[in-house]
Amino acid sequence: MTAVLGDFLAAAGEHLDAAVVVGDGQVTELPQVAQELHRLVVVMTRYLDDLTPWDGAEASGRTDLRPWERVAIDADAALHAAAGHLGRSAEEPGAQTSATTSWRARQLAAAATQLIAGRDLLHSHLALDLHGATRGRSEWAPAVTSLPVTRALTSEIAHWSRQLAPFTAWLAGSAMPHALRLMPGHGTPAAVYEGLASASQWLQVAGAAVLPAVHADPVRAADTDLLRAIPSAVVPQRRRPGPAGESVAELCHGITVSAARLRAAVRGSPDRARWSPAVTSGGWQWIAQAAAVTSHLGELALRSLATRASELPAPPATAAQLGHAADRLVPMRAAWHEVDHSWDVLITESRLIQTPVMTEASDLLLRMGRLVWDNPHWTPARADRAPPRPPAGLAPGADAVRCVLAAAHQAVDALACVAMTDLQAVQTADRAGRLYMPTRLLSEDDNVPRRFATAPLARFRALQNAYRSVRETSITARLALDGLAVAARAPSMTLALARAAATDQSPRRSQPQDSNLLDPPPDYSPFRHSRASTGGAGPLEQAIRDRQVSDPAILLRAVVLDNAAERLIEQEDDATPATGLPERRENWQRAVRRAALLADESFPHGPVTRPPADTQRTRPANSPTPPAVSRTSPPRRHSGHRS
Amino acid sequence: MAVEQAGLLERRLRDAVGVAGVLAAGWEIFEFVAAAAAASAGQAADLYPAFTFARGSAVSGRNAIALAPSLPASIPAPPEGPAPTAAEADEIADVIAGLAVMLSERLREAARLAADPDDRAACEDAARDAARISELLAGGMQ
Numbered sequence: 001m002t003a004v005l006g007d008f009l010a011a012a013g014e015h016l017d018a019a020v021v022v023g024d025g026q027v028t029e030l031p032q033v034a035q036e037l038h039r040l041v042v043v044m045t046r047y048l049d050d051l052t053p054w055d056g057a058e059a060s061g062r063t064d065l066r067p068w069e070r071v072a073i074d075a076d077a078a079l080h081a082a083a084g085h086l087g088r089s090a091e092e093p094g095a096q097t098s099a100t101t102s103w104r105a106r107q108l109a110a111a112a113t114q115l116i117a118g119r120d121l122l123h124s125h126l127a128l129d130l131h132g133a134t135r136g137r138s139e140w141a142p143a144v145t146s147l148p149v150t151r152a153l154t155s156e157i158a159h160w161s162r163q164l165a166p167f168t169a170w171l172a173g174s175a176m177p178h179a180l181r182l183m184p185g186h187g188t189p190a191a192v193y194e195g196l197a198s199a200s201q202w203l204q205v206a207g208a209a210v211l212p213a214v215h216a217d218p219v220r221a222a223d224t225d226l227l228r229a230i231p232s233a234v235v236p237q238r239r240r241p242g243p244a245g246e247s248v249a250e251l252c253h254g255i256t257v258s259a260a261r262l263r264a265a266v267r268g269s270p271d272r273a274r275w276s277p278a279v280t281s282g283g284w285q286w287i288a289q290a291a292a293v294t295s296h297l298g299e300l301a302l303r304s305l306a307t308r309a310s311e312l313p314a315p316p317a318t319a320a321q322l323g324h325a326a327d328r329l330v331p332m333r334a335a336w337h338e339v340d341h342s343w344d345v346l347i348t349e350s351r352l353i354q355t356p357v358m359t360e361a362s363d364l365l366l367r368m369g370r371l372v373w374d375n376p377h378w379t380p381a382r383a384d385r386a387p388p389r390p391p392a393g394l395a396p397g398a399d400a401v402r403c404v405l406a407a408a409h410q411a412v413d414a415l416a417c418v419a420m421t422d423l424q425a426v427q428t429a430d431r432a433g434r435l436y437m438p439t440r441l442l443s444e445d446d447n448v449p450r451r452f453a454t455a456p457l458a459r460f461r462a463l464q465n466a467y468r469s470v471r472e473t474s475i476t477a478r479l480a481l482d483g484l485a486v487a488a489r490a491p492s493m494t495l496a497l498a499r500a501a502a503t504d505q506s507p508r509r510s511q512p513q514d515s516n517l518l519d520p521p522p523d524y525s526p527f528r529h530s531r532a533s534t535g536g537a538g539p540l541e542q543a544i545r546d547r548q549v550s551d552p553a554i555l556l557r558a559v560v561l562d563n564a565a566e567r568l569i570e571q572e573d574d575a576t577p578a579t580g581l582p583e584r585r586e587n588w589q590r591a592v593r594r595a596a597l598l599a600d601e602s603f604p605h606g607p608v609t610r611p612p613a614d615t616q617r618t619r620p621a622n623s624p625t626p627p628a629v630s631r632t633s634p635p636r637r638h639s640g641h642r643s
Numbered sequence: 644m645a646v647e648q649a650g651l652l653e654r655r656l657r658d659a660v661g662v663a664g665v666l667a668a669g670w671e672i673f674e675f676v677a678a679a680a681a682a683s684a685g686q687a688a689d690l691y692p693a694f695t696f697a698r699g700s701a702v703s704g705r706n707a708i709a710l711a712p713s714l715p716a717s718i719p720a721p722p723e724g725p726a727p728t729a730a731e732a733d734e735i736a737d738v739i740a741g742l743a744v745m746l747s748e749r750l751r752e753a754a755r756l757a758a759d760p761d762d763r764a765a766c767e768d769a770a771r772d773a774a775r776i777s778e779l780l781a782g783g784m785q
Contacts, residue, residue: 282703285699285702285703286699289695289696289698292695293691293692293695296691340698343702347706351706351707351768352703365692373689380692380693380695380696381778381779381780381781382690382736382779382780382781382782383781383782385689386689387689438709438710439709440709441709451709451710451712
């Protein structure tokens with residue numbers, strides 16, 4: 001199963017719940033607890049750092065921030081303050097004396113490790129390009145940077161802060177007797193107590209900072225569902241349709257895997273279409289045929305579910321809803337047929353080379369066929385045909401209806417993705433002059449002294465229109481299934497939630513904000529050291545404190561302004577051109593540094609992440625894909641002309 | 644009707660002489676298979692995948708032959724007939740599968756005889772497509 005963020009958040013929550021139970025007599029292990037608490041709060045700040053593109057001072061001048069975007073900034077500043085105090089407490093001499101590792105410290109460490117892994121998961125969807133700008137590297141990237149995810153994640157972190165605040169206060173209370181017992185000759189480390197007490201206050205501030213947003217724009221259940229469902233961008237390992245039969249549940253799971261792999265496989269197709277010899281007319285046409293057949297199988301599955309829904313006492317979707325969704329797949333199939341036919345007269349320099357896209361589409365088709373037809377070894381061949389699987393066998397109960405509905409939804413979603421990328425890809429191929437037509441198929445009026453001519457414009461337009469049609473019909477079918485999956489709470493509803501969320505983007509940091517940690521600038525300004533960089537009080541915060549002001553809101557404001565001043569100075573530093581380094585190279589270095597920093601700060605200490613999926617792709621023996629054939633004498637581009 | 648057309652094409656293939664003759668007959672057969680498979684695909688839901696992919700292989704085979712330098716300039720138009728009915732779908736599948744087996748064999752023979760490498764490549768590619776059609780449409784359980 002693909003790891004999802006919810007796995008890590010739930011595990012972190014369990015460890016956190018266990019750690020903050022007080023009164024169990026384990027106060028003697030304060031040093032380790034304080035250190036691990038500091039580590040945990042630092043991780044929480046990094047989550048909020050990711051969500052906040054501006055600091056408080058920058059944000060204060062903006063009028064376009066929405067409630068959650070603003071409170072994330074406030075909570076982030078408060079958490080940084082808490083982390084600073086905890087860091088100093090953990091560094092006190094008394095904090096280093098015990099060699100044993102307490103149960104409570106281990107719980108906090110485990111919570112931090114789970115959160116680190118969860119943040120790594122979120123970052124797996126994003127990458128920095130050569131210019132240092134953040135780029136999505138999965139279809140989930142727009143959901144990760146959406147406002148609903150900001151809402152849910154900020155709310156979650158605020159909840160943890162509220163949990164940790166009283167616990168930290170309790171730790172502060174135990175700090176004094178602990179220190180006296182361990183170091184009777186060294187006096188009382190008041191800084192440990194004060195640090196923990198201040199951290200507790202800041203954690204409370206962070207927890208309370210979100211309240212204005214909670215009232216103005218409450219977190220929806222769908223936000224939390226979406227947050228927890230965010231998968232790793234690691235493509236799941238291929239599950240080959242083997243000779244042994246699979247149950248309906250296994251088929252549905254396999255379809256989900258194949259759909260995810262297909263979506264991943266088509267990423268970058270438009271770019272590859274310009275140059276890759278593996279991108280062929282035969283491959284595009286075969287995909288169109290496979291998509292038409294898969295659409296048909298999806299339609300049959302939904303009609304069977306509709307029949308079953310009319311028999312069940314409390315189906316998750318009505319027969320009419322399922323029938324309506326099935327109807328939406330009819331024009332989708334017809335459109336794919338049109339694409340298939342449009343390719344009849346067009347070729348590329350290579351006829352057909354097996355590609356990962358074809359492999360995944362083949363797996364998807366086989367499993368959809370085995371879901372619909374009552375033959376565990378079904379293939380598209382006539383010899384393997386079978387009667388339809390009875391509706392009661394397909395979906396005995398409501399959960400099975402959801403499962404099969406999700407499988408159809410996943411298949412249609414993946415095909416819609418293929419439709420969109422293939423449209424771009426064929427446009428790219430045409431611009432690159434890679435589409436031809438056999439002279440034999442031209443009209444007799446076309447006098448081309450070669451076996452190939454550049455594809456006539458009319459033919460390309462017909463192909464392009466066919467792809468546009470398949471894109472529109474696929475999106476329509478996908479929308480129908482999106483709504484149905486959410487209404488039925490099918491496992492695939494997260495696809496719909498992610499798509500809906502993606503339209504509501506929340507600004508994120510697009511440039512590395514902490515690269516200064518690698519290249520510290522010269523220390524010429526009092527604002528060079530803010531709480532954000534040192535964990536200690538910045539100059540403004542210190543000035544406020546010197547005036548005996550203890551109002552958390554005012555202190556928070558001071559912290560924000562200190563941090564903003566420091567960043568302003570850093571921006572000015574960054575604006576100064578580096579000698580001898582072109583901008584492009586600098587951006588690349590920034591991207592590399594950012595990646596290295598992230599890896600350094602986020603790499604979990606435990607085996608909580610998984611190795612990349614096996615990328616081996618081998619065509620199964622019963623695959624519906626045709627044998628790969630490449631033309632040994634590619635046509636020359638100059639033959640013929642476009643008319 | 645399609646069965647009669649297939650019979651006519653089978654005779655033409657059997658009577659074809661030389662690489663050019665086999666290529667011409669192959670072109671006609673692939674055109675016929677593509678049309679018949681397209682017409683039959685909608686007749687029976689359980690045969691829809693087989694006919695859809697068979698049509699694709701027929702188009703691929705025809706395009707492979709289009710590359711052959713020895714393909715004659717003039718090829719008889721494929722015989723036309725009415726769309727098949729559902730009852731005929733299995734019969735048509737049998738006929739096409741048989742025709743494709745024969746075509747694949749003749750194209751392999753032609754590939755061995757071809758002097759021009761492009762003719763040889765075209766025959767080999769088209770033979771694979773014909774074999775694929777027979778795999779897809781060969782008879783099976785009911």
